[in-house]
Amino acid sequence: MGSARALAEPRAPVLGPVTADDVRTSGLAGEDLRRAVRAGAFVRVRHGAYVPAATWESADRAERHRLLVRAAARSLAAPVFGYESAAAMWRLPLLEGWPSDVQVLVLDARGTPSTRGVRRHRLATLPDVRAVDGVTVTTLARTVVDLSRTGSFARGLALADDALHRHRVDPDDLARELAAAGSGRGVRAARRVLAEADAGAESPGESLSRARMIELDLPRASLQREVRDSSGLVGRVDFLWEELGVVGEFDGRLKYRVDGVGDRATVEDRVWAEKRREDRIRATGLRVVRWTWRDALDAGRLARVLATAGVRPAP
Known part of the structure; x- marks a missing residue:
């Protein structure tokens, strides 16, 4: 024992x-x-x-998939991971969840079939790769383009926004990977994602919201704009429809969590500070509309929330 x-x-x-x-x-x-x-x-x-x-x-679901990838990397012969598994290692956000199988790229000539826990994607040539935490994966740009070709518009936009904002990926690298894909399956979808990607989106929730707004054909908002009053800077807002006089705020609730935050302000203090900030924004003449994950996940629900503030599709 x-x-x-x-x-x-x-x-x-x-x-x-x-x-x-x-x-x-x-x-x-x-x-x-x-x-x-x-x-x-x-x-x-x-x-x-x-x-x-x-x-x-x-571990959360993303971290569990990283653990699966690291485990597979120790048992497979020189594996190259792509798609969701590469996204996990790069710590990209994935709106539609993580698969139970790790995703491995293999040369078509090898003809190795998928097995339990390992899905193999056959390619004529292997792409450029990088090592992340000792695991060989596709580049950030290739990972974003691959997943933008195979998932929803919202999932692709969250990936591309995060790559541009947090990882500082060069847009030219994304464009080159898209061009290399030629006219293959899902290229048109990926082209739409890259055309709309914006480094100004600071969270997956904001990217999801933006995707819904684009799909709903709503007026485009400016991202992360400063609002000022006579006393100076009030703060940066997630979305600003200047011509409509509307501020939009995605409320992921994480901003009210105390755990892991450097200062010792209580949740009540944070809520009160947020209320005072919102009151100052309203005092400038701007309307404020807020929504949550639940709203953003349902396009119809988000449309109704935004309509209450006058954000509607153009006639």
Whole structure:
């Protein structure tokens, strides 16, 4: 039992996948790992790969997919990960959820079929790659274009906005990847995504909202604009329809969370500060409309919310 306890209570935290080889290298036996799994200290995430239960239970869906990718990278022969798996390693947002299979690119000539837990995408030539946390993945630009060709407009826009805003991807790199795709499946959809992508969008919720507005043919808003009054800067707003005199704010609620925030303001203090800010915006003559994830996920619902502030499709 002592050796099993050594796995269950390691001296240093184990954050990544553990294999039977790791256990043997540490001087323990495979049975020790199995005992640790039965004891609930480890979780089997794929054949031959295990993750500390505490790590798995505390991980969100994106992090769990990263753990699956890292586990697969240790067991497959020189894998190149693409699509959602590359997005996970680049820490891009994925609105439509993460697959249970890792996504691997292989040369068509190899003809290796997909297997349980691994979906293989056959290509005539492998694309440019980068190493992220020791895992070989498609470039950021290629990842965005690939996923923009295969998913919804909203998913693609959230990916492209994030790549431009947070990762500072060069738009020319995106354009080159799109051109390299020729006239293949989904290229028209990806072209629309890249035409609308904007580095001004600062969160997936804002990107989703923008996608809905475009799909609803609503007037275009300026992003992250400053609002000032006689006392100076009131703040930056998510959306501004200047000609309509309307400010739009996506309320993801995360702004009210205290955990992980550097200052010690209470939630009540934050809500009160937000109310005072909104009152100052209204005092300038602007109307303010707010919406949530629930609204943005439903195009009809968001249309109704925005219509209350006078943001409607042009006649």
